[in-house]
Amino acid sequence: MTGTEEQAAVPLVRMTGISKSYPGVRALAEVDLTVRAGEVLALVGENGAGKSTLLKVLGGVVSPDAGQVEIAGEPVRLAGPRDSQRHGIAVIHQELTLAPDLSVAENVMVGREPRTRAGLVDRSAMASATRSALAELGVQVDPWTPVGRLSLARQQMVEVARALAQRARLIIMDEPTSALTEDEVDRLLATVRRLRDNGVAVVYVSHRMREIFEVADRITVMRDGQVTGVLPAAQTDPDDLVTRMVGREIDRLFGEHGRAGVGEVVLEVRGLRAGPRVRDVSFQVRAGEVVGMAGLVGSGRTETAKAVFGAEPITAGEVRLRGRPVRFRHPGLAIRAGLAYLSEDRKLTGLFLDQPVRSNIAVTVPRQVASRGWFQPRRERRLAERFRAALRIVCPGVDARVGGLSGGNQQKVALAKWLATEPAVLLLDEPTRGVDIGAKAEIYRIIRGLAAEGVGIVLISSELTEVLGMSDRIVVLCEGRTAGELAADEATEEGVVALATGVRARPADAAGEARS
Structure with a gap:
């Protein structure tokens, strides 16, 4: 073997016998991982399988208790993120690490700002490098726009652009598409392929099977802190992969549709307008029905849910709950009337991460855990234990800090x-974002159970397979307006996308033209 061949045969990254334990938890148990230059390695497993800990070791964030890391055949000690970056490793985290008050360019070029001969920051060069990195993703954004003003999807693309601008040898992408539209996902996957073709290694972490099988060359499966298999992507399929991930077969991921039990209209929205993004939205939800709400990012789905829930002011239109007109001045009134809203970002607006499970569950029902105005810890604990059992929440106990859970x-x-x-009505905004396939199956089971009990459900999701699989009817929004409605048995990905992009007119309009 020639020297060149030997060099090519040496993996870019080799992790051997990596172990890491925390009090009461063994996160990694003698894990081996190999990444080659010019390949996409998918890393899959349920939440809690050890993926994040392993990547933190590679990113220099966590020091292993045992094991060795080699870069291009040389043993290295990654004592911090800067060490990792010096060795050509860039990490795109699932939780955004951008500085919202800084501009796009300042975030993309942080720590690597180009300088003029006088030693000053070269703003022109910064802007040019930023535009170049964003152009690879098909994104056009003013480099001097504060990141905090961008949508969550655009912020995610800025995070990706920052890694591209580093010209890294290895890019770790941890759930990089969780906030992206289908078009943006396709552009990102095309970028991943270009990186691979240019000799860059990519470790791609995702719960979305379509993405994995579109870009991965090999797939490493983890479960309970161990590697359970390394497979060529061409030699496996989604069903086999899911079984390896969860250690059991999952039959009928989405469950059965329950239209037979659909009852009276519990929520009706007519001609809703709210803020700049909700311009004319109308839909109905019946008791026991799951109504999917689809549309591109920016179509007004989340803003519609917030307006109905009283979190955004309504400027026009009508909302009826159980047949009665309502317009809530704040969410507290909506909750008392029988409306609930699960927000899209559980860590930012959905949970108190530093508080225990019990207080997070009880926060919406203070009267249930009090007697004559006095807080009753036993009532709070009973309430939390009931839901812990009903929803199969895996945690050390209801006193456990929520931020420590998967x-x-x-x-x-x-x-x-x-x-x-x-x-009576539950608005679910991206209910399975960032959760593994096993947890998704559990959440779908819960949704089906609620519908069977007569709860009306609005399911907002950016995953078309989820909308199609779970919904009895699908309402599609386009630029803040109801573009059309599809029954479950007639809905297809192509049909939803056509309505969401404005290619297809709303069915009611087409029917009207036919009658005339």
């Missing part, structure tokens, strides 16, 4: 706090 179990806690209010 993403799927955090989401169950966020859901439990709203179920405690016994709502």
